[in-house]
Amino acid sequence: MTGTVAENRIVRPYGDTTGDGMVQMSFTLPVPHDKRAEGAALQLAAKMGLDPAMLVHAKAMGPDFTFFVVYGRVTHLVDLSAVQVHEREYPLLSPKEANNAIKRTLRRKLVVLGACIGTDAHTVGIDAILNIKGFAGEKGLEYYREIKVVNLGAQVLVPDLVxxxxxxxxxxxxxSQVVTQRDAHLRNTREMSAAFRESYPSDKRPLLVVGGPRFDETATVGLGVDRIFGRGTTPGEVASYLVHALAERRAPS
Ligand code: B12
Structure with missing residues (x-):
């Protein structure tokens, strides 16, 4: 569910004094570190609307690149009433409530299969959701009595996942997809969802859930998945979503 923040307020960034419009920005240019590179960084900042712009940090990144931090004033305003947010569309359940709901709806254990696909070897995120030790003070899905977790680990090929x-x-x-270079996370997710659609009738297909720090949670339709989870997701949010989505699927339409 995507909603608009109701608050009708205009705000500016805050640096030294309230509403002074000061922002800090970092970037890298493909030029060796010298005075010319620093001038190039200030030119970019000016073109991006920072006026005045101050170069507060410049550091060579090897012989051919320079990393910059620029501090300056923008004149742009933020309209809080026009901010779009992706609202959670289900209630948060405790592990006990989730277990009871699974028992009631499925009358058997809910089977969850997890993996990092493609060449991605970043397993910490999916493990945070699945492993019993969990994340942010919450136990992972392995802790839930009514959930069977099968964690395939890293670099799983899509046909093997299916x-x-x-x-x-x-x-x-x-x-899980953490590496986003050349949009690998988007390509891999589309390949995965297409493979599941091909090999299952639509009413038998498992729920497809993808997660990682750089996904847009509103992009489900374009990626062919049922739900996307982003930065800072906790296991309880995922368990609650699964309970909600499976109950919805089984409800008579
Ligand atoms: C640890 C780490 C590694 C470890 C991974 C160890 C492991 N077993 O996972 C090692 C050293 C192996 C590694 C390797 C590489 N890494 Co690395 N790595 C990191 C690092 C420092 C932390 C990632 C992490 O563990 N975060 C903590 C977890 C808990 O957070 P999370 O993944 O976001 O997960 C949360 C949510 O996103 C969500 N979530 C995630 N997945 C899922 C899935 C589902 C289903 C759900 C519901 C939720 C969910 O829930 C989690 C909990 O809230 C990041 C930088 C950073 N600070 O983020 C770089 C980073 C991810 N790595 C990066 C890169 C480039 C690489 C390498 C290519 C480096 C190289 N040149 O060799 C290789 C690639 C290896 C490969 N084949 O994938 C880049 C990626 C750039 C990009 N955007 O594509 C980053 C961002 C560093 C950087 N700034 O350049 N890396």
Missing amino acids: AASRAEKADAVLV
Whole structure:
């Protein structure tokens, strides 16, 4: 669900004094560090609307690149009433409530299959959601009595993921994508969702959930998945979503 923040307020960035419009920005240019590079950084800042712009840090990144931090004033305003936010569309449940709801709706354990796909080897995020030790003070899905977790780990090929989903009779497939270079996370997710659509009838397909720090949570339709989770997701949010989505699927239409 995407909503608009109701607050009708105009704000400016804050640096030294309220509403002074000061912002800090960092970037890298493909030029060796010298006076010319510093001038180039200030030119970019000016073109981006920082006036005045101050160069507060410049550091060579090897022989051919320079990293910059620029501090300056923008004249832009932020209209809080026009901010779009992705609202959580389900209630947050405790592990006990989630277990009871699964028992009631499925009358068996809910099977969750997890993996990092493509060449991605960043398993910390999916492990934070699945492993019993969990994340941010919450236990992971392995802790839930009514959830069976199968974690395939890193660099899983899509055909292997589909085969494992069939073998385990997965109710939900949870995929992590952390590397976003050349939009690898988007390409891999589309490939994954297409493979599941091809190999399952639409009413038998498991829920497809993807997560990672740089996803846009509103992009589900374009990526062909049921739900996207971003930065800072906790296991309880995922468990609550799964309970909600499976109940919705089983409800008579
Ligand atoms: C640890 C780490 C590694 C470790 C990974 C170890 C492991 N077993 O995971 C190692 C050293 C192996 C590694 C390697 C590489 N890394 Co690295 N790595 C990191 C680092 C420092 C932390 C990532 C992390 O663990 N975050 C903590 C977890 C808890 O957060 P999270 O992943 O965001 O997960 C949360 C949410 O996003 C969400 N979530 C995530 N997945 C899912 C899935 C589902 C289903 C759900 C519901 C939720 C969910 O829930 C989690 C909890 O809230 C980041 C930089 C950073 N500070 O983020 C770089 C970073 C991710 N790595 C990067 C890169 C480039 C690489 C390498 C290519 C480097 C190289 N040149 O070799 C390789 C690639 C290896 C590969 N084949 O994938 C870049 C990625 C750039 C990009 N945007 O594409 C980053 C951002 C560093 C950087 N600034 O350049 N890396």
